[in-house]
Amino acid sequence: MLSEQILIRENNVQFFNEEIIQQVRNYSRKLEETGKLSPEILTYIYEHQLFKLFLPKSLHGAEMPLPEALAIFEEAAKIDGSFGWLVTIGFGGNFFSAYLNENIAEMLFLPENAVVAGSGAITGTAVKQENGYIVNGQWQFCSGAHHATIFTANCKIEATKTEVEMVRSFVLLxxxxxxxxxxxxxxxxxxxxxxxxTENAFVPAERTFDLSQPPLLFPDYLLYKYPFWQFAEVSFAVVALGVGLHFLEEAFAALEQNRQRRQDPSTERYAFIREKFENAHDELLQARTAFYAAVNESWQEMETQQMLSEEMKKTVSKASKKVAKVARQAAHEMFPYLGMAAATQTSLLNQLFRDLHTVCQHTTLISYEE
Incomplete structure (x- = not known):
């Protein structure tokens, strides 16, 4: 049974203090309206190097292990969905530093405010020139575009008489x-x-990379050997998890407030809703436990084998999709019992519901299996 004070986390370690939690949550509505982090929140991110936790120490990063970082992603998303997504994306772009030469990696990633925005879509073209490429194209879904210092974009390189068409990633300034x-x-x-x-942008060859090839730098940092697709899956899954947990916390608070305000004489009604909540909450915590177990097991395999087996990739992918699906289902289970507040566009419950469903639309979290 749940206590009146819900403790979602499995441990007492917190990365974010109460001051920044309240600052972000107080700004949440403004963040929705503007689509931009406030200067104060960005300053906090820079001072605490939140965009550098996946960078190697040689680039003044924390060189953080994946499981530890995922707990921070979850916590950030539980504070606010958009904040959590931007922190996660900001972390994730560090992955590309290993695919550039040392001088370019230092130029791009050493600045305090360095952060990547980009798209995985191949919607640009590149024409090979001496020492580089001329790039044209348009790319969707570049999260954090307004505060990015680095943009990544995928392009098809036009075929020549001696070369077939190929795809490469480009760094735009x-x-x-x-x-x-x-x-x-x-x-x-x-x-x-x-x-x-971008139109007719010249990108020197050293500001291009190929994620299908082994990384060029930082051979001792295991994260950069982790398969990129599974890296994306687990990163986005914990954002869905964090938002889902926040939704359930707010749902529980709303249920208690409604019960006390109405003084509903029907104990059966409250017991029915309470049981719905507890079942949804327990299922999400079970999926969370299974998800972190899969991540930890995959990280252990990386430490011993320096790579992931195909079976382990499938395990990680399945756990990522499952935890996102259960988070979404938990919100659906509770939504009908939360009254008009949940349906009111300006309410926190409504925002969390919308955020959760938007995160879960990401292609990495869509499962085609039961």
């Missing part, structure tokens, strides 16, 4: 891109996941 403010989803509005466009 802020003065080479135009931000198109077209992020119009019903949730996660604060992520500023706008499109970017």
């Amino acid at each position: 802020p003065d080479q891109v135009t931000i198109i403010e077209d992020w119009k989803t019903f949730g996660m509005q604060g992520t500023g996941s706008h499109s970017i466009k």
